[in-house]
Amino acid sequence: MMYNATLLETPDWLDTGDNAWQLTAASLVALQSVPGLVVLYAGWVKHKWAINSAFMAFYAFGMVLVCWMLWAYKAGFGEQMLPFVGRPGPAVEMNYMISQSQLPTAGVFQNFPQSTMIYFQFVFAAITLVLIAGSFLCRMNFFAWMIFVPLWLTFSYTVGAFSLWGGGFLFKYGVIDYSGGYVIHLSAGTAGFVGAWWIGPRIDEDLEDNQPNNILMMLVGAGILWIGWNGFNGGDPYAASPDAGVAVLNTNLCTAVSSIVWVGMDLIYFRKPSVIGAIQGMITGLVAITPAAGFVAGWGAIALGFGSGIIPWITMNIAGRRMSLFQHVDDTLEVFHTHFVGALVGGVGTGIFATVEGCAAFGATNPGGAIEGNPRQIGLQIVGALFIIGWNIVWTSLIMCFIKYVCRVPLRMSQAQLEVGDYAVHGEEPYTFAHYNIKHPTPPLMRRRTTKTGDEEGQKEGVLMGKDPAITVDKAPSSVSFVSLVFP
Secondary structure: OOOOHHHHHOOOOOOHHHHHHHHHHHHHHHHHHHHHHHHHHHHHOOHHHHHHHHHHHHHHHHHHHHHHHHHHHHHHHOOEEEOOEEOOOOOOOHHHHOOEEEEOOOOEEEEEEHHHHHHHHHHHHHHHHHHHHHHHOOOEOHHHHHHHHHHHHHHHHHHHHHHHOOOOHHHHHOOOOOOOHHHHHHHHHHHHHHHHHHHOOOOHHHHHOOOOOOHHHHHHHHHHHHHHHHHHHHOOOOOOOHHHHHHHHHHHHHHHHHHHHHHHHHHHHHOOOOHHHHHHHHHHHHHHHOOOOOOOOHHHHHHHHHHHHHHHHHHHHHHHHHOHHHHOOOOOOOHHHHHHHHHHHHHHHHHHHOOHHHHHHHOOOOOOOHHHOOOHHHHHHHHHHHHHHHHHHHHHHHHHHHHHHHOOOOOEOOHHHHHHOHHHHHOOOOOOOHHHHOOOOOOOOOOOOOOOOOHHHHHHHHHHOOOOOOOOOOOOOOOOOHHHHHOO
């Protein structure tokens, strides 16, 4: 079959600026997960869980892409099958990927290829599963996580995405979610909290000693997350438009206010400014502005920043310590407070502060929020939140039951794995200094190629772990230094 090369290379519908920005925005969001949240999680947990925590995020990113291409994209953004989900199917045919992007049920077209849209929406789906992992860290069976990811993507994420973005019933009803406050963060906060209840808490040792192993690494991950959010919110107009610039500016403004307010709350209550608190405030600010980014004016972003710096702080540091509900659920990284509560602040706040100009610039027909004389929008936002919460409570529970009772895969690691950590689960250690391996009689040997044999080869293998395997932990002198181990 003959093709017109010109029409394939530069079709009339293609806007190269829009396509370039959309791919850039998608890449920024991808970097939020890998390496952003991978690094953030690895530094946030105690050292014995660094590898497992990072790997849960890394695995989810890859698995979601495979499922996305084979069936999930069309379930979220294809032709309607039910009022809340599209008809699943593969998105791998060349004639489909190279054609003009469209959301058929929503009835909108974009000036870039379908492949760009598929990838852009994939990175949002992936980060949602990575965020959920934050609630399960330090005790979930990795094999159970491998099953959970494709099931939750299929039965939960695609429903929220189609209902709010793909032209489903909430989209038609008038609920607005600029960039995923409900689809991503409210879903992740709900699923994480419910799933954490099913999995159970960390062991007592990890609950009593849960200091982060590397706060500087956390700051690196947090920085990638913050700057990556420029693509997260700036890409959702699906064009390099004026509203994209507004969304990027409001995102950074709200986040800065929220982080500073959170630190201020720490100073008032704990008398010390906390780096981890600043990161938590940053996250809640990013979450709260997400449903509102291009809809609100700058002062609306500031208001949301104050709300996201105060309300989640109160639920985490006061309600979280006093309410029995939070005592029975071990949400490892407090995803409920940062994402569930933060998303509600932003979602309801959107119903209050959305402007007529912002909605029109985005292409929405909504006449703004309460400040524009449309208080009905607040009610619509609450209805949308209730649907997302209810759906995720039910389906997260069903998926956990399916894994546990039908697949017969334990949701938790064994007691032996929980006591040891990364080496017991993956056969690897995050750091190769003897200090971290001192409690294990036989630390892992990270083998490498060598031309030598015998005892000398064994000593070189031991160097990679920071100790000579010929010296047992019991016999090793306390004065052995790192230098003497590297240069025997």
